[in-house]
Amino acid sequence: MPSWKFLSRARPHDPQFDSELRFHIDRLTEENIAAGMKPEEAWRRAVLEFGGAEQIKEELRDVQRIPILETTMKNFRWALRFVRKTPSFSIVVILTLALGIGANSAVFSAIDEVLLRPLPFPQGDQLIFLHQYNPKVQTPQTRLAPVRLEEWNRMNSTFQGLAGYYTEDGSETSGPLPEKVTEALVTPRFLQVLGVSPALGRDFSPDEEHFGGPHALLISDRFWRRRFGGDPNALGNKLRIDGFSGSIVGIMPASFAFPSPDVDVWASVPTDAPFAQDRGSTWYLTIGRLKPGVTLEQARANLETVQAQLGKQFPQTDAHLTPGIAPLKEATVGGVRSSLWMLFGAVSLLLLIGCTNIVALLLARGAQRQHEISVRLSLGASRFAVVCQLLTESLVLALTGALIGLFVAGEASNVFRGLAKELPRVEEIHLDARIVLYTLLCSVLATLVCGLFPAIRGTRGNLSGALAQASRSQVSSRTPLQWFLVGVQVALAVTLLGGAALLLRSFQALGRVSPGFEASHVLTFHVSGSWGETADMKGLTQRIDHIIETLRNTPGVGAAATSAELPGVPTEFQTELKFVEGPADPRHKIVAESRFVSPGYFSTVQIPQLSGEPCQEPKFIVSPGAPGGVRLEANSVTVLVNHSFADTYLPGSKVIGRHLQVLGNAFLRPEDAGTVRGVVGDAREEGLNRQPGPTVYWCIGAPDPDPYYLVRTATEPMALAETLRKEMHQIEPARSVFDIMPLEAHLNDAFSENRLRTILLSFFAVTAVSLACVGLYGTLSYSVTVRRREVGLRLALGALQGQIVRQFLAQGLVVTFLGCLAGWGLAAAFARVLSGMLYGVSPSDVGTLLSVVLLMLLVAAFAALIPSLRAAHVDPMQVLREE
Amino acid sequence: MPIEKSDLLQGTLDMLILKIVTLGPIHGYGISQRLRQISKEVLLVQQGSLYPALHRLEKRGWLAAEWGESENGRQAKFYKLSAKGKQQLKKEESNWNRLAGAVASILQTAQ
Numbered sequence: 002m003p004s005w006k007f008l009s010r011a012r013p014h015d016p017q018f019d020s021e022l023r024f025h026i027d028r029l030t031e032e033n034i035a036a037g038m039k040p041e042e043a044w045r046r047a048v049l050e051f052g053g054a055e056q057i058k059e060e061l062r063d064v065q066r067i068p069i070l071e072t073t074m075k076n077f078r079w080a081l082r083f084v085r086k087t088p089s090f091s092i093v094v095i096l097t098l099a100l101g102i103g104a105n106s107a108v109f110s111a112i113d114e115v116l117l118r119p120l121p122f123p124q125g126d127q128l129i130f131l132h133q134y135n136p137k138v139q140t141p142q143t144r145l146a147p148v149r150l151e152e153w154n155r156m157n158s159t160f161q162g163l164a165g166y167y168t169e170d171g172s173e174t175s176g177p178l179p180e181k182v183t184e185a186l187v188t189p190r191f192l193q194v195l196g197v198s199p200a201l202g203r204d205f206s207p208d209e210e211h212f213g214g215p216h217a218l219l220i221s222d223r224f225w226r227r228r229f230g231g232d233p234n235a236l237g238n239k240l241r242i243d244g245f246s247g248s249i250v251g252i253m254p255a256s257f258a259f260p261s262p263d264v265d266v267w268a269s270v271p272t273d274a275p276f277a278q279d280r281g282s283t284w285y286l287t288i289g290r291l292k293p294g295v296t297l298e299q300a301r302a303n304l305e306t307v308q309a310q311l312g313k314q315f316p317q318t319d320a321h322l323t324p325g326i327a328p329l330k331e332a333t334v335g336g337v338r339s340s341l342w343m344l345f346g347a348v349s350l351l352l353l354i355g356c357t358n359i360v361a362l363l364l365a366r367g368a369q370r371q372h373e374i375s376v377r378l379s380l381g382a383s384r385f386a387v388v389c390q391l392l393t394e395s396l397v398l399a400l401t402g403a404l405i406g407l408f409v410a411g412e413a414s415n416v417f418r419g420l421a422k423e424l425p426r427v428e429e430i431h432l433d434a435r436i437v438l439y440t441l442l443c444s445v446l447a448t449l450v451c452g453l454f455p456a457i458r459g460t461r462g463n464l465s466g467a468l469a470q471a472s473r474s475q476v477s478s479r480t481p482l483q484w485f486l487v488g489v490q491v492a493l494a495v496t497l498l499g500g501a502a503l504l505l506r507s508f509q510a511l512g513r514v515s516p517g518f519e520a521s522h523v524l525t526f527h528v529s530g531s532w533g534e535t536a537d538m539k540g541l542t543q544r545i546d547h548i549i550e551t552l553r554n555t556p557g558v559g560a561a562a563t564s565a566e567l568p569g570v571p572t573e574f575q576t577e578l579k580f581v582e583g584p585a586d587p588r589h590k591i592v593a594e595s596r597f598v599s600p601g602y603f604s605t606v607q608i609p610q611l612s613g614e615p616c617q618e619p620k621f622i623v624s625p626g627a628p629g630g631v632r633l634e635a636n637s638v639t640v641l642v643n644h645s646f647a648d649t650y651l652p653g654s655k656v657i658g659r660h661l662q663v664l665g666n667a668f669l670r671p672e673d674a675g676t677v678r679g680v681v682g683d684a685r686e687e688g689l690n691r692q693p694g695p696t697v698y699w700c701i702g703a704p705d706p707d708p709y710y711l712v713r714t715a716t717e718p719m720a721l722a723e724t725l726r727k728e729m730h731q732i733e734p735a736r737s738v739f740d741i742m743p744l745e746a747h748l749n750d751a752f753s754e755n756r757l758r759t760i761l762l763s764f765f766a767v768t769a770v771s772l773a774c775v776g777l778y779g780t781l782s783y784s785v786t787v788r789r790r791e792v793g794l795r796l797a798l799g800a801l802q803g804q805i806v807r808q809f810l811a812q813g814l815v816v817t818f819l820g821c822l823a824g825w826g827l828a829a830a831f832a833r834v835l836s837g838m839l840y841g842v843s844p845s846d847v848g849t850l851l852s853v854v855l856l857m858l859l860v861a862a863f864a865a866l867i868p869s870l871r872a873a874h875v876d877p878m879q880v881l882r883e884e
Numbered sequence: 885m886p887i888e889k890s891d892l893l894q895g896t897l898d899m900l901i902l903k904i905v906t907l908g909p910i911h912g913y914g915i916s917q918r919l920r921q922i923s924k925e926v927l928l929v930q931q932g933s934l935y936p937a938l939h940r941l942e943k944r945g946w947l948a949a950e951w952g953e954s955e956n957g958r959q960a961k962f963y964k965l966s967a968k969g970k971q972q973l974k975k976e977e978s979n980w981n982r983l984a985g986a987v988a989s990i991l992q993t994a995q
Contacts, residue, residue: 021912021961024954025931028913031956052932060936064943 015065018058026051072386076393083394084401090366091398093775094359098402098447100768101348101355103409106432106440108348108761110414112341113439114430120330121256121429123196124290129300130332131163131287133308134325142325145285147270147277149311150188153324154289156307159300161292164191165272165285166260170707172529172737173266175241181529181737182224182265184242188272192219194290195259199251202236205269209250212271216247222255224265242266243531260286262428276536280318288329301326333425340758343834347497347765352443354493354769358776359451361486363395365783367459374459388456395452396445403444407437420757458482483780484812488820490776491857494769495824498853500831501766503839504759506849510841511752517684517693518568519607522559523711523744524718525567528729529736530706538703539621539631545703546618547732549599552712555728557721559713562601563702567709567744570751571688578697581660581674591650593642593695594687595663599702603641603681605713606744613657613679616641616700633673636660639700640675645683646695656680661697675699689748690840711744718743758838770857773820774864781813781868792872793880802873809872813865814858821854828853897937899980902965902973905947909962911954912938938963946972 026047033043048054084091119125132142133149145153145165154163165188172179189210198204199219209217218240220228229235239248247268258264271277277284291300304324312320327335367374377387411432418427528548534541545563552561566572578591600616602608616639624632640661647656660674675697683693702708714721722741729738749756785792792805832844842849904910904918915938916931941947946969954960965973 017961020959022932022935024911024958024960025913025916027958028956029931050931052930054932057932057935060933061939064936064939 015062018061022051022054022057026054072389073393076390077397079390080394080397084397087366090362094362094398095402095405097355097358097772097775098399098444099405099409101352102403102406102440102443102447103413104348104765104768105345105352105443106406106410106436107413107417108341108345109439110410110432110436111417111424111427111430112345113435115334115424115426116338116341118429120333122259124293125330126328127161127291127293128195128329129160129289129291129297129326130329131289131304132325133283134323135321136323144283145287146280146282147188147272147274147284148280149319149322150285150287151272152311153304153307154190156310157300157303159292159295159303160289162190162194163287163289164188164194165287166191167284167286168260168264169532170527170529170739171243171266171531172735173240173242174735175239175246176228179529179735179737180228181739182242183261183263184266184268185260185264186268186270188270188285191267191269194288196290197254197257197259200254201233202249202251204251206250210269210271212274214271216245217250217269218242218247219251219253219267220249221253221257221265225252240266242268243529243533245531245533258428280315289326297326297328337424337754339834339837340754343838344758344761344765346834347500347762350493350497351765351769351772352447354490354772354776356447356450357486357490357493358772358779359395359398359447360454361483361490361776361780363451363455364458364483364486365779367391367455368783368787371459378460384460387460388453391456391459392448392452395456396448399444399448399451402447403440406444407432407440410436410440417757417761420753420760424754424757483783484816487773487776487780488816488823490769490773491817491820491861492824492827494766494773495821495853495857496827496831497762497766497769498857499824499828499850500835501759501763502849502853503832503835503842503844503846504755504762506842506846507838507840508755508759511689511755514685514689514841516569516689517608517682518686520569520744520748522714522716522718523606524714524721524725524741525709525711525744525747526722526725526741527707527739528710528733529739532706534706537631541706542618542621542703545599545708548710548729549601549702551728551732552710552725553601555721555724557715557724559715560601560605561710561712562605563599563708563710564602565597565704565708566686567711567747568606568684568686569689569744569748571690573687576663576697579662581662591695593646593650593697595697595699596686597699597701597704597708600700602698602711605711606684607713608684609682610641611644611680611682613641613677616678616698618700618702636674636676638673638675639678641679641681641698641700642677643681643683643693643696643698645693646697647680649695689752755838770860773857774860777813777817777861778864778868781809781865782871784812785809785868785872788872789875789880792875793877796875797877797881805873806866806869809869810862810865813869814862817858817861817865821857824857825850825854896980898941899973899976901934901937901941902946902969902976905963905965905969906973909950909952909964911960911962913960915963941969945969 026044029047029050030040030044033046034040036043038046120128122128131145131153133145134142144167147165150163150165154160157163166185168183168185171182171184173182174180189205189207192198192204200222202219205217205219206214208214220235220240225231225235229238235252236249239246245268253267289300291297301324304326308319308322308324312322374387378384414430414432418430530541534544549561549563552558566574574595575592576595578593580591600618603610603615617637619639620634620637621631622634642656651659656677657679659677661677662674681698684696685691685693686696687694712718712721712725719741726738726741729736796802796805828850829845832839836844900919901915904915904922910918912934913931916934919934938947938949942949942963946966947963948966949961949963951959952962
């Protein structure tokens, strides 16, 4: 007796068994006594006649036992036998499920980590991202000025604290060679707000957070291992970054990656420094931690009151500002939400197609097993027991599929991470218990979806009929349902294919746009610099000019320039402008994208000059009162405007020679008016996917200490990388050169989310179409098998092979066509979901959808052709002999 | 020659029990007596092995059971046929007759 039997013992001892059996033995004994035996002998004989009472009691218990476990074990054994006996069927089902469940789990793991989980900070949902909002300018959301951040922090009553940060790339020169480091410059309270402490050492002390205090640094775990080999004695060492020396006071935990995983060093920037008191500056990205129980709305109202007070106190700078707040998680991942859910929807459709496919296969299989099932039912098996057994079979298949699916998901999420480098929080994506659980859930659901219906259907109906029919199969009455399922698969596959085709078309359209500049043969890189250098604008400008000059004279370089932003990579910096000449028209504001470039920019990226002259670098004059002791010489700033600007704001009149002022910008003051020297062609500066708008190019090559350097090369851009690095090291030995990359690579990266979803959706769509074809093929093959006799008869009676082929082919294609029609409708709905992700193609583009349908029909025709041909080659004699 | 239980098809024993129970509520001992008498001692079922069969039939809902007083005044478990059991018996009888008829005709033709 198996040892697990005790598990299901329902009643260990039933006194009723005893009395029932004793009654029988007593009666036998009485009978024996009546026949003349002595009582002893009579009883002995009775027991003997009755048989082993203990064994019988055990049997009775067996009968009464609730046989869940045994039945389950038995079902599993049968299911395993079934899987082994039908390997090709099982492999198809298992692989389909493995793909479906695997892809589903991979995308779900991304959604789980990126969207569902709280940020990896204690009480991450209390963390809020803040900005200031100025409705008067086109890019109204800006970073905070240090003073305002401190005021908000002091005056509010809903936050535990606010802190700001920004990052810049610097050069660390305490080692033998300068090393590029990414530095996060943070305000006081930074770590307290995040709720994180260093793994080793300590947070900044109050002294270190005030102006004039010692310079202290926190370093990342990665930097600690790279630079100090993980030695705890690194604490107290000094680093020298861009000329500022500070000692390491703490090492952050490896899991800490805020604001980005690239950060090597966190340095405290005092907000009480004299140079940080300008209310117009926009330095800090700002985060805050809500007090427990405070809602977002309460916090918003509270900050609005605070800002209203400040607006009264500083009407010039603060009157128009309002605070903007959003959960930090939303601010971090909000942008990819729709993409991820779209992919999840797509991959769920894929799983659904897979399940539909399996339902069709199981139905066909069930029809073949009709006889076996009927025999079982007629032998007294209850319908419930047979359904359970059939479900166990699907469960075994689904679980095996899910297990393989987990491996698929593991691999898939690696691929996903590789493709989605730009995705926020992508480094957090991994498989864990939740994903395993999710996968299990998927497989149980898949079982129910795939198995229940065929099982119920298979066990229904007239027993004796099925038995009598035995192998003499008629034209099957069961196929309409299977054909319906094939239609569903085709419809879903067309939906996915339609979506993928629209994304592909947008991707192509994006590649085909003529951006107005020439991105090929341009190499870009950075040379480290720090914001501290802006104290000496003249020196900074000279330094950058010198670099540009050196680059231009390097052999192999056609032209060189700097630009604050890269052309074509989505960014915007909209500013409100005003012509110095003539009265301003308050109803027609002049708003334009401002780009800061050195004069060589236009020849480097080949934006044509349409009229006027090239622009020039501004001049500086000594001015003791100004920051850094110099200021821009009046009228020395020159600008070029693009064609669209001239057309929009000065149609028909002369634009060259006019003077433009910037309103509401900290860097260019109204007195630094720029003279328009010429007009250049329109270029898609703000992103390849956007039409060029009015743009003003300020010819200032050193707007910040670390602009992009752009170099036009004669040959493949990266071939020049080493030469340029050496040149730079000669003239700037203390600075590091980094991020050397062709401009085209930047453009690719900028649209990597786009690429990710296009690649994934295309992959899903192709899989879906293949599954639909497998479904069509399987169902048609089954139908051919079932109708062999009929086909054989017809052939014997003189039907032509061509007619048979046409008939089966038509059956497959009509279903496919109907599926395509339904799919067209679904695809149109799906396209509406996609509309925000499309470029240069309308969501209801008939051409795209039509070609998708044609493609589907074509592929389906191939899938249907093989079984149809096989049908035509049925040998009538053989079929008739089989009967 | 008597037929041992192992030779007796399980379904056949069930059918015989159902048939005997049609006559009215009866306890296990009574059933075994009847079986012996009616079959003229041909069917020698070890008497105890009747009970697992009885319990199985009860569990399937073909027999209903009740404790009651026996003819000698003692408590005994009485079995009677349920509606479902009646149907089942009808089915089994007709199956049996068909089978027996078929077997008989084969045997006759073969002679």
